[in-house]
Amino acid sequence: MGRYARIMVEPPGPKAREMVVQDSRYVATSTKILPVAAAHAHGGVVTDVDGNDFLDFSSGMAVLNLGHTHPRVVQAVKEQADRLIHFAGTDFYYAAQVELARRLGNLAPGDQDRKVFFSNSGTESVEAAMKLARWNTGRKQFVAFLGCFHGRSLGSLSLTASKPVQRERFFPTVPGVVHMPYAYCYRCAYGMEPSSCWMHCARVLEDVYFTTLLPPEEVAALFIEPVQGEGGYIVPPREFIQEIAAICRRHGILLVDDEIQAGMGRTGRMWAIEHYDVIPDIMCTAKALGSGVPIAATIFSRRLDMSTGAHSTTYGGNLLACAASLATLDIIEEGRLAERASRLGNYLHRRLLELQERHDMIGDVRGLGLMQAIELVKDRQSKAHAVAERDRAIELAFKRGAILLPAGRSTIRFVPPLIVEEDFLDEGVDILDGVLGDVVRS
Ligand SMILES: Cc1ncc(COP(=O)(O)O)c(C=O)c1O
Structure with missing residues (x-):
């Protein structure tokens, strides 16, 4: 038993x-990963209905950057x-929505004036x-990346290319989306070093796509995750x-930055795109924006606004969500949580590299800030994905009190709240250490 995890009954217990x-x-059948049945939670610890305490390395799917039930968010x-709970902010007016839009616009990279469209999900x-x-x-056309995840409604699903199961039986998706390779430098098919390889993936767009199948003057926007999330925590x-x-700039194509998983301080900057010194035309944020109260924001350059009636949603920028979100921004800024994520992320990365020295099964350790991952491989030479081993490791870690998430083909991701301490990360890494030994032995 560690300082945080406390297993009283082998999980999943009877309740x-x-x-x-x-x-x-x-x-409805959805995407269930582990039988964690939550009763209550605080900070980085989730207590299940049988009284077991778990280290939450999932942050409720990268939502709880401030940890569970942050007292200031609860209070707000x-x-x-x-x-006032609801007053259809898309049709009427209230101050919290204006204030939140103003703050998000100011927080977006670059000095252009921004507007915000509020909705409820990524x-x-x-x-x-x-x-x-x-x-x-x-x-009419869009460009997105192989391995990317942008959502599951039919429009965003047309961009998503993370796993076939997400698209199976849903074709035809919205026509007009072309996918290109992401920066797969870390497992380059041509065995090139990352320093020289990235160019090949990026140049494909202009040198191959635009000269063979896709007239650039027909492309409206390119969607990119600055760190590929569901695709396996790939940092280009x-x-x-x-x-x-x-x-994009050369061809008048709008650059859309999907910060839904990587934003809100998680990678060590408020927005992950800031690591690359690039200013997007449109940014999408959701997940951590409301610390668990559903809210999403599409932040865009003011010159791009649409006419009244072109787009709307009843609950977008709901008052409870705006209150949670304003409190969340205060806490992130006052507590310098992005810097904290960077420091803790470096610490976790070092701990995972140490683990890699002990376990041949860890083929790669990668990440940015507190968006870290290990990739399990059959052997480091072939880099063949160890999928069953990854799933078994996640299951065993759960039984020992750590909630870990899969990503990509054989990756385990670590997305803990940004407010945890080093010893929380240590405890999770120690659990994983024991688990990987057991997976190899079995
Ligand atoms: C990068 C990214 N974009 C979009 C989405 C979709 O968000 P939601 O599940 O809130 O619709 C996700 C969800 O995991 C995501 O990680």
Whole structure:
């Protein structure tokens, strides 16, 4: 038993198992990963219905950058609930929405004036970006990346190319999306060194796509994750993103930066794109924006606004969500949480590199800030993905009190809240150390 994890009954315990049964009876099949049945949670620790405490390395799917139930967020939501819960901010007016839009606009990189479209989820913020791009450019086509994840509603799903299961039986998706390779330097098919390889992936767009199948003057926008999330926590070289941005500029293509998983301080900057010195035309943020109260924002250069009636959603920028979000921004800025994420991320990265020295199965350690990952391989030579081993490791870690998430083909990701301490990270790494030994032995 560690300082944080406390396993009283082997998980899933009897109450959790019963919840799984009831859930599968009444709740639509979704993307369940582990049988963690949460009762309550605070900071980085989730307590399940059987009284087990888990280290939460998932942050509720990269949402709880401030940890669970941050007292200032709870307070802000309670106070707002007493005054006014909902008043259709898309149709009427209230101050919290104006204030949040102003602050997000100011926080966006670059000094251009921005506006914000509020919605409720990542996928909706991407839909808004797609519509903004078509409406403003009069162009129909989009470019996205292989391995990318931008959501699951039909528009954003047309961009998503993370796993076939996400698209299976949903074709035809929205026509007009062309996918290109992301910067797969870390497992370059040609065995090139990252320092020289990135150019090949980026140049494909202008040198091959634009000269063979895709007239650039018909491309409205290019969507990019500055760190590929679901695709396996891939951090591209700085030059890759800069080259892509330069190509977009040359051809009048809007650059849409998907910060839904990587934003809000997680990578060591407020927005991950800031690591690359690139200024996007449109930014999508959601997940951590409301610390668990659903809210999303599409932040765009003011010259791109659409006419009244072109796009709207009833709950977008709901008052409870705005209150949670304003409190979240205060806490991130006052607590310098982005800097903290950078420091803790470096620490976790070093700990994972130490683990790699002990376990041949760890083929790669990568990440930015507190968005870290290890990739499990059959052997380091072939880099063949150790998928079953990865799944087993996540299952065993859960039984020992750590909630870890998969990503990509055989990657385990670490997305803990930004407010945890080093000893929290140590405890998770120690659990994983024991687990990987057991996976090899079995
Ligand atoms: C980078 C990225 N974009 C978009 C989405 C979709 O967000 P949501 O699930 O809120 O629709 C996700 C969700 O994981 C994501 O990681």
